[in-house]
Amino acid sequence: MKAPRFDLPALGVGIGLRTTHYGRVLAERPAIDWFEVITENYLSTGGRPLRVLEQVAERYPVVFHGVSLSIGSTDPLDRNYLAQVKDLAARIHPHWISDHLCWTGVAGRNVHDLLPLPYTEECLRHVVARVRQVQDILERPIALENPSSYVQFRASQMSEAEFLARMAEDADCALLLDVNNVYVSSRNHDFDPVAYVDALPAERVVQFHVAGHTDKGTHLLDTHSGTARLEVWDLLRHALERTGPRAVLYEWDEDIPDLDVVHAEALRARAFLQPSTRGAAHAAR
């Protein structure tokens, strides 16, 4: 096992900070290892969300997770957005900043979805150059998350895993590995999820996402709803065996239940953060 590329802490098991849980988090200070926040929810606002984030950041480790970097777009980088992210980071001091390997719009438009990229040599060079620019602007390494996707482009010249691995090496950035996304895409595109995980540079993975998804019959949809399937937990276990302990986060964004329910589901990851946990996914059920 290679040593981690980045000197970032294995924060334990966290959950996403969501509006519906603000009251309990502030009032009861539940024993949660850390929180991930959607960066954009705290930009361009001087109201309650920002005050809540400041209070949460005083009590818990916090990580930023963005959805609007649009690292793969052929539009210019949004420097106003990056400036706001940088300002917020200077105030909140997140342990790291992540976003997605995707694009969110072109021609000045923002589709507000994480759209898929063609995995080509030229696209790789394009993304690598932009990751370097972003890291220069933010003055820190960023982590990019593997997307869930529903299309594959004919133009692609390499697998998504190869693209991610080469991007991380060439741009010297970190990876956020969403094992649910790997599973969803593996079913939608008919590839081996374990081989995908094995193709990534484990030493660059700084965080994992786990989540539930929805089986639509013809495809899996990454809905961040409900509990994760056993196969997804198994994939997390396998990935953690390669990386060693890393921050693990459970995402729940649709029909969000009580904080205790989300946290209980997240805590199932604890079983895999210890060494020698082969088979623990079954034991955790």
Next chain:
Amino acid sequence: MPRGELDEIQTWFQAAVVRPSLPPSRRGASSEAAEVHVLHSRTLTAQERVEIYADMHVARLVNVLAEDYPAVRAVAGHDDFDVLARGYLADHPPRSFTLSVLGRHLPEWIASNAILPRRELLTDLARLELAMTRVFDAPRESVLAPADIAALPPSTWADPRPRLISALELLEFEHRANAIVRAVRQGEDLPPLDPARTRVLVWRKDDVVWRQDLDPVAFAALHALWERASLADAIAAAEKEHGGDPAELEPRVAQWMSDWSQDGLFSSIE
């Protein structure tokens, strides 16, 4: 792959994803283009795979508008709001990284669409709900303590210009906009929807957005302060609206200043 091909794919894919935001008459089939760019899966054609994104896209944005404009949605009705939202999105596609500004042009868009049923009422509701969103997100600033206002004796009111906080808006309506919004949010029966002139103060205190109907005289005074008038000029505006004996207003003015300072409406005194 030349850079132009990445441009081409993204331009085509975006157009395919956002197309359902358009009214049905403006949609077009593009399965041939999908076949050019996208592989089939074992269960879906190229076009069906693209439509997964298209379906999610329009549903997500309509849902954002519905969350920002619950009273507009309630009065318009679920189906009509869906049509309204799709029409609005076709004319005002999102360009910002934040969805909090997605609906910022909705009031003017409704006002300019003469074919919409209850257009004037919906415009009023949209204006109030947009004001609530803007006030929610307005920049932070310090608030003047009530004692600072109380320390101003009436004899000095000719000069001071109390400045109102930026997280504050004053609006006039031709309908009972505030009562309708309140009823929708509390799940109560709607008040009469017929025209009725109303005036509403929207402000933020302790991170909570508040709304209050104002009588015309109080509105005149506060509106003058909002336009950076001196306290004396604000009182003159109230007297003009009142039209009666100015002495009758004195106790009301004192009460307004006390209430408004307690409510945290003032940021400073110039």
